[in-house]
Amino acid sequence: xxxxxxxxxxxxxxxxxxxxxxxxxxxxxxxxxxxxxxxxxxxxxxxxxxxxxxxxxxxxxxxxxxxxxxxxxxxxxxxxxxxxxxxxxxxxxxxxxxxxxxxxxxxxxxxxxxxxxxxxxxxxxxxxxxxxxxxxxxxxxxxxxxxxxxxxxxxxxxxxxxxxxxxxxxxxxxxxxxxxxxxxxxxxxxxxxxxxxxxxxxxxxxxxxxxxxxxxxxxxxxxxxxxxxxxxxxxxxxxxxxxxxxxxxxxxxxxxxxxxxxxxxxxxxxxxxxxxxxxxxxxxxxxxxxxxxxxxxxxxxxxxxxxxxxxx
Numbered sequence: 001x002x003x004x005x006x007x008x009x010x011x012x013x014x015x016x017x018x019x020x021x022x023x024x025x026x027x028x029x030x031x032x033x034x035x036x037x038x039x040x041x042x043x044x045x046x047x048x049x050x051x052x053x054x055x056x057x058x059x060x061x062x063x064x065x066x067x068x069x070x071x072x073x074x075x076x077x078x079x080x081x082x083x084x085x086x087x088x089x090x091x092x093x094x095x096x097x098x099x100x101x102x103x104x105x106x107x108x109x110x111x112x113x114x115x116x117x118x119x120x121x122x123x124x125x126x127x128x129x130x131x132x133x134x135x136x137x138x139x140x141x142x143x144x145x146x147x148x149x150x151x152x153x154x155x156x157x158x159x160x161x162x163x164x165x166x167x168x169x170x171x172x173x174x175x176x177x178x179x180x181x182x183x184x185x186x187x188x189x190x191x192x193x194x195x196x197x198x199x200x201x202x203x204x205x206x207x208x209x210x211x212x213x214x215x216x217x218x219x220x221x222x223x224x225x226x227x228x229x230x231x232x233x234x235x236x237x238x239x240x241x242x243x244x245x246x247x248x249x250x251x252x253x254x255x256x257x258x259x260x261x262x263x264x265x266x267x268x269x270x271x272x273x274x275x276x277x278x279x280x281x282x283x284x285x286x287x288x289x290x291x292x293x294x295x296x297x298x299x300x301x302x303x304x305x306x307x308x309x310x311x312x
Contacts (some may be wrong), residue, residue, distance in 0.1 A: 003062050003107050003153075012070065012237075019241055029201035032068060033077040033223070035215055036061065038207030038231030040257055045231070051095040056233040067105050067240050069151065071116070077154040077197055083126050083163060089178075097134065099155065104137040111144055113286035118150025125159030139304035146298070154197050161217040169180040171293055180289040185282055193290055195219065201254075202247045203274045206232040222258040224250050226281060290296075 006213055012020065036057055043053030061078060068076050074158075081100070094148045107114070107121065114121065130138070138157070168284035170192055175181040197268065200216055208229045212220065226243040230236065247254075 001232065003065065003110060004277045009050075010256055016237060023071065023248070026245075028072050029244070029247055030073065031075040031077070031198060031202075032073050032204045032217055033066065033079075033200045033202050033220070034061075035079045035203070035205035035209075035213060036208055036232040037205055037213075037222050039233060041207060042231040042233045044285070049101060050092060053233065054096060055100055058099070058241070060233050060235055064240065065153065067237055069307070072141065073151070075152040075154070075198070077156065077216065079156050079159065079201065079213070081125075081157045081159070081160045082213065082215075083129060084214070086158070097131065099253050100130075100134060101137070104134065105142060107141055108137065108144070112276055114145055115148065117147045120145045120148040120152045122152065122154045123157055123162045124154050124164070125157045127158060129158040134188075136239075136304050139301040141279060142301050143298075143305050154173065156197075156215070160214040162196075162214060164195060164281075165191070165218060171305060175289040175293065179284055180292055182282075185285055185289075190286060193286070194293065199223075202243065204228065206230050206235050222254055222261065 019220075039053040040050050040271075041053075041059040042056060043050045065076060081096060086095070121141050123142060127135050127138060168191055172181065172186060172190065176183055176186075195218060197216060197219055199221075200219045203212075203216065203220050203223045204226045205212075206228050208227070210227045212225075224247040226246060228235070228239050228243070230239050
């Protein structure tokens with residue numbers, strides 16, 4: 001199945017459209033994350049091979065992205081493959097890598113649809129754990145969609161949050177070493193801006209597990225967490241709408257806690273700084289560092305894409 005669904009058969013029923021209109025009156029999460037858990041249990045339940053469960057999971061992702069798009073969600077992040085999953089059997093890991101290869105190829109084929117919908121796709125994680133061809137495909141996908149600005153899809157592959165935070169720390173250290181930053185510039189806000197994935201409003205995990213499994217630990221501090229019993233391939237639009245309604249019900253409490261934390265963080269960051277000139281210079285340094293970091297990341301992707309063209 002394609003990542004971008006345009007099949008009329010998948011249009012919402014009149015009941016679903018009515019529910020969608022009602023939900024739109026409330027606050028809509030800008031960023032929704034999914035831990036797509038339960039593919040293997042779904043395969044066991046249906047008495048099929050594990051890879052078939054993972055394939056059905058990808059099809060469900062495409063359907064879920066359409067629901068998010070209909071609702072007006074601006075950014076979606078999905079936990080596709082944990083770095084810890086490499087500890088599974090070689091057969092299953094090889095099957096997952098082949099599935100990723102097929103789906104990356106499918107995304108590359110959908111260049112026109114992605115451009116028409118303005119979808120920017122980013123592949124985030126310890127990509128050095130992937131084979132060279134997969135890294136090249138990931139780089140090409142990101143370069144192909146980097147100018148799209150209507151909505152964003154972050155696919156976390158070979159990812160765990162601890163490694164993401166460790167890499168952000170290394171990048172900040174690089175900024176200090178290059179003279180872009182001063183040690184005094186390091187703050188909670190700087191770390192948040194250095195991470196590739198921004199703060200999450202609503203995080204949904206399927207399959208009944210009540211844990212985050214090292215996924216977006218920093219970004220989900222003030223997220224509404226929804227743990228659902230449905231296995232990921234069985235995740236329905238009603239499960240999705242139910243999670244949205246619960247988020248809306250808790251919205252005022254989440255917003256208050258987030259604002260208070262931001263105010264506290266800002267006070268700590270500015271502690272000892274002259275609030276005018278010094279603070280202004282700090283903002284300039286941070287913005288310059290973030291721009292240089294963005295350029296550095298794009299160079300890595302461009303080099304991988306060029307290497308792929310030569311090999312082909």
